[in-house]
Ligand SMILES: O=C(O)CCC(=O)C(=O)O
């Protein structure tokens with residue numbers, strides 16, 4: 001059976017419509033990083049097919065430092081077509097509209113160039129330290145306001161690690177843990193206080209995720225702001241936390257001064273024959 005982005009979006013729309021009210025309530029829970037999730041997003045046979053064709057991590061790009069250890073890919077024409085279809089299904093205008101209704105976020109636009117989205121794989125030992133996502137798109141015209149994270153590894157449980165952690169009281173506080181259960185879609189706000197991480201994968205398996213990001217010209221906060229992706233150590237522990245804070249400040253300062261002239265994010269979907277500068 002061939003799945004297209006439209007047919008996948010049809011199914012997702014139906015599920016979101018059925019749970020929109022509950023999700024909106026969950027999203028607006030006071031005192032928390034705004035977030036909500038929905039389980040059993042797609043029929044089981046489809047999510048299993050997505051998992052079956054998911055590339056092994058070695059066919060993806062390894063990002064490894066004290067900040068993170070994970071494999072990512074945005075060049076979606078390198079992989080099984082259903083993966084490109086599911087990534088772009090989440091960019092269907094009907095889904096953007098439903099997500100806007102659930103979250104109240106205004107003027108959202110999906111990230112068709114996959115500036116930061118695509119697919120990710122985390123195997124045993126992989127992690128993502130607490131961070132704030134980069135505040136803007138490459139041209140610094142729009143805020144990054146929302147992450148849509150869809151997990152597709154069967155039989156994954158909280159005990160396997162690789163859970164999304166939301167640090168409602170900042171990286172010095174205690175995190176709220178959302179297990180990356182198979183067929184779960186998490187929506188989370190990205191703004192200047194939405195610290196999040198992925199705890200270490202402890203299972204001998206691969207935690208696979210389909211990621212999308214929405215941008216908006218409208219600031220999700222009262223004021224305007226700008227920051228590069230900023231990392232911290234859990235609970236602000238150790239020398240590495242100080243190193244990360246200095247590194248965050250430096251990268252934010254450089255980005256503010258130079259925009260994307262000095263450093264261009266290589267993690268984008270490059271189209272055939274596209275002029276990279278124009279596409280960026
Ligand atoms: O994989 C996840 O659950 C979170 C990924 C993340 O933080 C991000 O892509 O910004």
Ligand SMILES: [Fe+2]
Nearest residue numbers: 131132133196
């Ligand atoms: Fe993130």
